[in-house]
Amino acid sequence: MSAAHRKIRMGMVGGGRGAFIGAVHRMAAALDGQIELVCGAFSSDPQRSKDSGSDLFLPPERCYGTFEEMMAGEAALPADRRMDFVSIVTPNHLHFAPAKAALEHGFHVVSDKPATFNLAEAKELGVLVGRTGLLYALTHNYTGYPLVKEAREIVRSGRLGKIRKVVVEYPQGWLATRLEESGMKQAAWRTDPARSGAAGCLGDIGTHAENLAEYITGLRLGELAADLTAFVPGRRLDDDANILLRFEGGAKGVLHASQISVGEENNLSIRVYGELGGLEWRQQEPNTLLLKWPDRPVEIVRTGTGWVGSAAAGAARIPQGHPEGFLEAFANVYRSFANHIRAVLEGREPDASALDYPKIADGIRGMAFIEAAVDSSKNNARWTALPV
Numbered sequence: 001m002s003a004a005h006r007k008i009r010m011g012m013v014g015g016g017r018g019a020f021i022g023a024v025h026r027m028a029a030a031l032d033g034q035i036e037l038v039c040g041a042f043s044s045d046p047q048r049s050k051d052s053g054s055d056l057f058l059p060p061e062r063c064y065g066t067f068e069e070m071m072a073g074e075a076a077l078p079a080d081r082r083m084d085f086v087s088i089v090t091p092n093h094l095h096f097a098p099a100k101a102a103l104e105h106g107f108h109v110v111s112d113k114p115a116t117f118n119l120a121e122a123k124e125l126g127v128l129v130g131r132t133g134l135l136y137a138l139t140h141n142y143t144g145y146p147l148v149k150e151a152r153e154i155v156r157s158g159r160l161g162k163i164r165k166v167v168v169e170y171p172q173g174w175l176a177t178r179l180e181e182s183g184m185k186q187a188a189w190r191t192d193p194a195r196s197g198a199a200g201c202l203g204d205i206g207t208h209a210e211n212l213a214e215y216i217t218g219l220r221l222g223e224l225a226a227d228l229t230a231f232v233p234g235r236r237l238d239d240d241a242n243i244l245l246r247f248e249g250g251a252k253g254v255l256h257a258s259q260i261s262v263g264e265e266n267n268l269s270i271r272v273y274g275e276l277g278g279l280e281w282r283q284q285e286p287n288t289l290l291l292k293w294p295d296r297p298v299e300i301v302r303t304g305t306g307w308v309g310s311a312a313a314g315a316a317r318i319p320q321g322h323p324e325g326f327l328e329a330f331a332n333v334y335r336s337f338a339n340h341i342r343a344v345l346e347g348r349e350p351d352a353s354a355l356d357y358p359k360i361a362d363g364i365r366g367m368a369f370i371e372a373a374v375d376s377s378k379n380n381a382r383w384t385a386l387p388v
Contacts, residue, residue: 007036011083013098014090016042016052022089028330041067067098071105091189096121108135115363122367137337138358140211144332147289150312160274166253171261200237206257207366219247223385226373
């Protein structure tokens with residue numbers, strides 16, 4: 001069966017019983033009917049992995065005890081049965097090994113963010129992706145929102161003029177207490193240096209803010225001055241980050257990420273100011289984009305209207321006035337990635353929308369951002385260049 005007449009086949013590492021983000025990935029991947037889950041190594045516990053696969057109605061022989069078994073087993077299958085790519089939805093310290101194994105066995109990769117445990121691993125993956133020619137996507141899912149794409153197009157068009165200032169914020173409040181001591185799995189690994197890496201809040205949500213700022217503005221972050229804090233007594237990784245930014249080309253910025261901002265849910269927002277105008281977008285009200293001008297009223301841009309550009313229009317699925325949100329944005333990353341794989345399988349050039357997803361270069365940028373911020377904070381918020 002040709003790639004044009006079948007679904008793209010997905011395997012999964014992680015995301016078994018009790019996991020949060022694995023289910024989100026599965027729903028997002030399935031939303032457009034382009035991808036099907038065919039196999040998985042869903043847990044580091046082989047029996048739990050097999051039980052989780054059974055919950056998802058997968059055949060027992062495609063529910064593997066380890067990701068190593070899955071890569072070898074899938075590679076041994078005929079081309080018309082094996083998975084096309086693997087989705088990695090594990091804690092940070094388990095991103096690199098299955099991604100490396102997948103690439104070495106000839107499979108494309110989708111990974112949850114941040115890309116790896118540290119910058120060295122991310123760079124190694126970058127080399128491997130380049131050498132194999134395989135595809136790699138990183139689920140910075142907020143880039144999938146239609147009006148984030150519209151904001152990007154507005155900046156690119158020059159309507160705001162040269163960008164001067166970027167303010168990006170990501171406050172949450174769920175870790176305002178030492179929740180990791182309660183037995184909650186999601187809190188436990190995110191606050192553990194052995195599993196999360198050098199950063200806590202910064203790696204978990206600060207990288208989303210960094211990526212969103214670079215995606216919308218098209219500017220590269222050059223250096224930063226960071227003040228990272230663990231406010232909760234006994235916590236070993238940061239739960240709050242306050243960072244000054246300097247972008248290449250002269251723009252300045254402020255990035256604030258926090259998981260101890262009591263009462264906040266998932267309040268990611270960004271404001272971009274140019275010489276001619278500004279814009280504002282908030283994740284908790286994702287179907288509205290504000291455009292601000294010095295000589296006329298604020299413009300309100302809404303998802304699904306006839307006034308948005310092609311990228312935003314292509315990212316929306318339903319008529320205006322019907323809310324689209326987190327899962328749809330997440331699904332846009334998967335849809336673009338699947339369409340890119342389909343183009344590769346069919347030997348044709350992918351269109352622009354199929355290329356519009358975060359790649360390994362974005363993962364390396366995110367790890368460099370973490371490394372620079374941690375180093376800066378250890379040195380009393382010294383200005384520190386990103387090490388790439």
